[in-house]
Amino acid sequence: SSTTLLSVFQEYKQHQKDMIGKCRSLSTYKRITLVYNRVADFIKVKHHRSDMYDGSFVDDFSDYLFTTYKVSNNQVQKIMQVFKHVTKICIKKGLLKKDPFSDYKIKFDPVDPNFLTVDELKLIIQKKFSLRSLETTKDLFVFSCFTGLAFVDAMNLKRENITLAENGDMWIKITRQKTNIPSIIPVMDIAKSIIKKYENQNDSYVLPRSPHQHVNAYLKQIASSCGIKKNMTFHMARHTFATTVTLTQGVPLETVSKMLGHKRITTTQIYAKITNDKIGQDMKALSEKLSSVFKVAQ
Numbered sequence: 336s337s338t339t340l341l342s343v344f345q346e347y348k349q350h351q352k353d354m355i356g357k358c359r360s361l362s363t364y365k366r367i368t369l370v371y372n373r374v375a376d377f378i379k380v381k382h383h384r385s386d387m388y389d390g391s392f393v394d395d396f397s398d399y400l401f402t403t404y405k406v407s408n409n410q411v412q413k414i415m416q417v418f419k420h421v422t423k424i425c426i427k428k429g430l431l432k433k434d435p436f437s438d439y440k441i442k443f444d445p446v447d448p449n450f451l452t453v454d455e456l457k458l459i460i461q462k463k464f465s466l467r468s469l470e471t472t473k474d475l476f477v478f479s480c481f482t483g484l485a486f487v488d489a490m491n492l493k494r495e496n497i498t499l500a501e502n503g504d505m506w507i508k509i510t511r512q513k514t515n516i517p518s519i520i521p522v523m524d525i526a527k528s529i530i531k532k533y534e535n536q537n538d539s540y541v542l543p544r545s546p547h548q549h550v551n552a553y554l555k556q557i558a559s560s561c562g563i564k565k566n567m568t569f570h571m572a573r574h575t576f577a578t579t580v581t582l583t584q585g586v587p588l589e590t591v592s593k594m595l596g597h598k599r600i601t602t603t604q605i606y607a608k609i610t611n612d613k614i615g616q617d618m619k620a621l622s623e624k625l626s627s628v629f630k631v632a633q
Contacts, residue, residue, distance in 0.1 A: 339430075340374075340421070340422075340425055340430070341371075341374070341375060341378070343421060343424055343425050343428065343430065344371050344374065344421045345371070347367070347420075347421055347424060348364075348367055348368060348371050351363065351364050351367050352364055360487055360512050360513060362487075363513075366413070366417065367417055369414075370414050370417040370418055373400065373404075373414060374396065374418060377395075377396050377399050380399075381395060381399060392435055393415075393418075393422075393435045393436055393438075393439045394438075394439065396415075396418070397411060397415060397439070400414060407444075408442075408443070408444050409443050409444055409446065412441050412442065412443050415439070415441050416441055419436045419439075419441065422434065422435055422436060445605070446605075447605075447609060448571075448574040448577075448578070448605060448606065448609065449565060449566065449568075449571050449574060450571060450574040450575040450577070450578045450579055450609075451480070451563070451565070451567075451571065451575045451579060452579060453579055455561070455563050455565070456477075456480060456575060456579060456580075458561040458562070458563065459473060459476070459477065459557065459561055459563075460477055460525070462557070462560065462561055464557070464560075468545075468549070468553055469553055469556060469557060471543045471545065472545065472549075472550050472553035472554060472557065473557055474529050474532065474533075474542070474543075475489060475542055475543070475545070475550060475569070476550075476554060476557070476567075476569060476572050477525065477526075477529065477572075478526050478529045478530075478542065478572075479569065479572030479573060479576065480572045480575045480576050480579075480580060481523050481525045481526040481576065481580060482507060482520050482522065482523075482526050482576065482594075483518075483520065483572075483573050483576035483577060483580075483581075483591075483594055483595050484507075484509070484518070484520075484573070485511065485512075485513065485570065485573055486547055486550070486569045486570065487512045487513070488509055488511055488512060488518070489542055490540075490542070490544055490545075491509070491512060491540075492507070492509060492540065492541045492542060493539045493540055493541065494539055494540075494541060495539070496508055496509045496541070497522070497530070497541065504521060504522075505521070505522040505527060505530075506519060506520065506521055506522060507519070507520040507522055509596075510596075511596040514596065514597075514598055516596045516597070516598055517596060518593075518594060518595065518596035519593060519594065520594045529542075530542075547569065550569050551568050551569055554567040554568060554569065555567060573595070574606070576594075576595075577591055577595060577603070577606040578606050578609055578610055578613075581594070582606055582607060582610040583610045583613065583614075588600060588603055588604065588607055591603055591606070
């Protein structure tokens with residue numbers, strides 16, 4: 336049985352590896368491996384021994400991440416989250432008497448999710464690409480803009496996840512790989528036409544499959560050929576669904592949260608905050624326009 340922090344971590348890592356494809360994604364496992372490597376390096380570099388238990392360890396480790404890897408606060412906190420999880424296992428096993436995280440607060444900086452406006456989304460939808468790789472990438476991206484599916488869930492989407500209601504409405508019912516939470520999404524016409532376009536693929540998947548890196552690389556080309564100055568990634572489609580396609584059109588927060596398969600409504604609220612900012616800006620612009628039309632004395 337494991338008696339050191341690193342051996343407990345090693346076991347945890349192995350367990351996560353065994354879960355890949357069941358309830359763990361490869362990217363989660365890769366993150367855990369990265370954290371394991373960072374902890375192991377830190378112990379070697381700073382403490383010149385293979386393991387470590389004292390109380391200042393957590394603060395020192397966090398400082399080490401900031402100074403050695405020059406990463407952002409949020410990247411450091413993600414690493415600390417995984418590490419905290421492993422120290423909890425150590426406490427359960429009786430290897431740690433005191434919680435090393437008792438004085439450490441994991442704090443993320445708020446991030447504004449990037450999304451496309453209605454006009455930008457229109458540009459992409461209307462653009463035709465002669466290169467098949469670009470055309471299918473465009474379809475995958477637009478599909479996610481109208482369903483909110485994350486990349487891994489779009490790639491895993493099978494025909495059996497699509498159901499037709501008695502009234503002819505089409506629904507996607509899928510369990511999100513990241514959280515194991517069900518998403519139930521009504522399929523809008525644009526998404527329907529993309530499903531139809533690929534329905535003669537001779538496999539059980541709804542959409543053409545492509546590696547994540549390729550898709551993100553093609554999206555850069557699509558953005559530049561549409562004159563969109565944003566750093567387009569596939570995940571931006573999910574943000575666009577939440578903001579531009581649903582919340583700004585008046586779909587209630589609870590409904591959007593269910594479709595996105597969020598565990599907590601607080602996760603969905605970041606999008607609501609953004610749409611409120613957007614409403615504020617739009618109304619300010621409108622107010623200025625109306626003031627000049629109606630010659631309101633400033």
